[in-house]
Amino acid sequence: MINRKQIIDLLHFRSGSHQVLSFYMGIGVYKAQRKAYEIEAKDIMKKAVAEAGLSGEEREHVEEDVHRIQNFLTMDFKGRAKGLAIFASKPAGLWQVFRLPVTVPDRCVVDQMPFVLPVLKIVDEGRRYCVVIADKEKARLFTVYLGEILEREDILDDVPGWHKQGGLAQARFQRHIEDHVNRHLKHVADTMFGFYKAEGFGHVIIGGSQEVRTRLNRVLHSYLQSIVAGYISADVTSNINDITDAARKIEQETEERKAKEIAERLLARSGRGDMTVTGLKNTVAALQEGRVHTLVLVDNFEIGGCLCGDCGSVEVMGSKDCAYCKKKLSKIGDVSEHLAVLAVEHDAEVKYVQPKSGLEEVDGVGAILRW
Ligand SMILES: [Zn+2]
Incomplete structure (x- = not known):
């Protein structure tokens, strides 16, 4: 899986004017049928190389990269991922393969920088979920990220069982057991917080009996309490598929709600101090000033505009010169990808919301600001 830091490193990769081949394939679409995706891979790479209009040594180098990817697909890959991203440039010493847990559109780009x-689009740390399923002596911790569930940790605490005793002795023993249960749940809560500090996640989902959920929630770190997305009725013996289904349902509802809230917040225009901007011009200005915390784009929505080939800045349609470096601009049918790259370069997050969110009326773009 690819993380944000690796993407930023790729963005800063300098090929020394050599060509870089960026190759994406949604393996899931082919249901991992090797022949099918190998043929498709060959076609899209061939097309991309032809379109790049290269000649001589440059073309030879790119063709070597194409061969290397084909060999990788045939020999090493074996279809074990839903998606694949490969960045290759032999003369620049670049070869990176990322197996992705989600499918991506097939695509190949030949350019002087990685695409x-x-x-x-798929790396969004806020979409990482921590799922904890607990009872009074055991707990299982999972992470769910982009539809992939991983079991991360099992906790088993020694909680004494019941003895058949009566009267006072039993009452005392009951308190003794409850102490152990509390310590166990505190152990689970501490493990979750340690996990949060080490890896980060955007949401928590808690599973278990009503009683355990309530008691665990009570001892959770207050920040983790604030990001509980929902509860599921799974228990520690549940089958992983049932846990995944229940967690995914909450994930989906949460993500839909978040996207809706973001779009509403951007469109509310509550006036001064609302820390948002909308529209291409305002958003680019805020990006260039380093004020953007989260750039918000509509998924699969094209934003026409002008691009500065020199500094990568974006301007509204009809602009002539770059406001930042005064170079001549070129017209582009869709600048949304350039905006996303600009955002990452300025250390902002990128969030995609579903179409028909209302953002389309303000150029399909906006941002939540840091200041
Ligand atoms: Zn410029």
């Missing part, structure tokens, strides 16, 4: 947008 990272498709992976940028």
Whole structure:
């Protein structure tokens, strides 16, 4: 899996004017049928190389990279991922393969820098979920990220069992057991917080009996309490598929709600101090000033505009010169990818919301600001 840091490193990769081949393939679409995706891979790479209009040594180098990718697909890959991203440039010493947990549109780009947008779109750390399923002596911790569930940790604490005793002795023993249960749940909560500090996640999902959920929630770190997305009725013996289904349902509802809230916040225009901007011009200005915390784009929505080939800045349609470096601009049918790259370069997050969110009326772009 690819993380944000690796994407930023790719964005800063300098090929020394050599060509870089960026190759994406949605393996899931082919249901991992090797012949099918190998043929498709060959076609899209061939097309991309032809379109790049290269000649001589440059073309030879790119063709070597094409061969290397084909060999990788045939020999090493074996279809074990839903998606694939490969960045290759032999003369620049670049070869990076990322197996992705989600499918991506098939695409091949030959350019002097890695084309990272498709992976940028899927890396959204806020979409990492921590799922904890607990009872009074055991717990299982999972992470769910982009539909992939991983079991991360099992916790088993020694909680004494019941003895058949009566009267006072039993009452005392009951308190003794409850102490152990509390310590166990505190152990689970501490493990989750340690996990949060080490890896980060955007949301928590808690599973278990009503009683355990309530008691665990009570001892959770207050920040983790604030990011509980929902509860599921799975228990520690549940089958992983049932846990995944239940967690995914909450993930989907949460993501839809978040996207809706973001779009509403951007469109509310509550006036001064609302820390948002909308529209291409305002958003680019805020990006260039380093004020953007989260750039918000509509998924699969094209934003016409002008691009500065020199500094990578974006301007509204009809602009002539770059406001930042005064170079001449070129007209582009869709600048949304360039905006996303600009955002990552300015250390902002990128969030995609579903179409028909209302953002289309303000050029399909806006941002939540840091200041
Ligand atoms: Zn410029």
